Amino acid sequence: xxxxxxxxxxxxxxxxxxxxxxxxxxxxxxxxxxxxxxxxxxxxxxxxxxxxxxxxxxxxxxxxxxxxxxxxxxxxxxxxxxxxxxxxxxxxxxxxxxxxxxxxxxxxxxxxxxxxxxxxxxxxxxxxxxxxxxxxxxxxxxxxxxxxxxxxxxxxxxxxxxxxxxxxxxxxxxxxxxxxxxxxxxxxxxxxxxxxx
Numbered sequence: 098x099x100x101x102x103x104x105x106x107x108x109x110x111x112x113x114x115x116x117x118x119x120x121x122x123x124x125x126x127x128x129x130x131x132x133x134x135x136x137x138x139x140x141x142x143x144x145x146x147x148x149x150x151x152x153x154x155x156x157x158x159x160x161x162x163x164x165x166x167x168x169x170x171x172x173x174x175x176x177x178x179x180x181x182x183x184x185x186x187x188x189x190x191x192x193x194x195x196x197x198x199x200x201x202x203x204x205x206x207x208x209x210x211x212x213x214x215x216x217x218x219x220x221x222x223x224x225x226x227x228x229x230x231x232x233x234x235x236x237x238x239x240x241x242x243x244x245x246x247x248x249x250x251x252x253x254x255x256x257x258x259x260x261x262x263x264x265x266x267x268x269x270x271x272x273x274x275x276x277x278x279x280x281x282x283x284x285x286x287x288x289x290x291x292x293x294x
Contacts, residue, residue: 116259117257117259117272117276117277117280118258119256119280119281119284120256121253121254121255121284121288122254122255122256123252123253123254124253124254124288125249125252125253126250126251126252126253126292129292129293129294130241130250130289130292130293130294131293131294132163132164132167132293132294133294135202135203135245136169136201136202136203137164137167137203137204137205138169138170138171138174138199138201138203138204138205139157139160139168139169139170139205139207140183140204140205140206140207141171141172142156142207142208143207143208143209144207144208144210144278145209145210145211145274145275145278148209148278148279151275151279152207152209152278155279155282156207157170160205163293176200177200177201178198178199179198179199180198183195183204183206185238185240186240186249186252187249189248192204192244192247192248193247195242195244196244196245196247201244202243202245203242203250204244205239205241206242207237207238207239207282208237209235209236209237209238209278209281209282210235210236211234211235211274211278212235212236212256213232213233213234213258214274215231215232215233216231216233216259216261216271217271217273231260231261232258232259232260232261233258233259233271233272233273233274234256234257234258234274234277235256235257235258235278235281236254236255236256236281237254237257237282237285238252239252239289240252251289251292253285253288253289255282255284255285256281257272257277257278257280257284258277259272259277
């Protein structure tokens with residue numbers, strides 16, 4: 098039993114953790130978000146396949162807490178005529194087209210992308226090249242449009258990343274890009290919760 102404890106202790110000393118960082122790189126809000134009125138439409142979430150299902154369930158759960166039955170999810174909503182790919186940061190004409198095609202009051206658009214994926218959850222590689230950077234990096238964007246006033250009323254972009262220190266021969270435990278996407282989204286939701294009227 099002592100031998101196992103000593104081996105585990107040695108393994109933990111050789112292993113390092115790479116902690117994620119989340120940075121808001123572009124945040125805009127016109128007013129506090131008022132979830133008490135209007136019909137809200139959540140667009141199909143644009144995210145990597147490996148995290149799409151979990152992120153979608155989390156987003157629906159979080160927004161349902163605020164909107165109750167006023168939240169509709171585009172793939173499950175009938176009578177909506179919208180293009181397959183709705184751009185981020187739309188102009189007034191594009192928002193007007195969303196209003197015409199959906200007849201909703203508010204529209205939620207979310208996109209998650211992987212910028213870099215160079216580290217596994219447990220990384221055993223030797224990273225000793227002085228000019229190399231080993232990191233996982235993601236970007237998550239949440240935008241909310243007021244379809245009546247034809248304005249973007251909330252926009253937030255969070256970059257999430259984790260990096261292995263260069264010139265290191267340790268084993269690392271690091272967040273995967275899936276974990277970073279969920280973490281970045283939670284940061285945005287925390288901001289939305291603070292700004293809710």
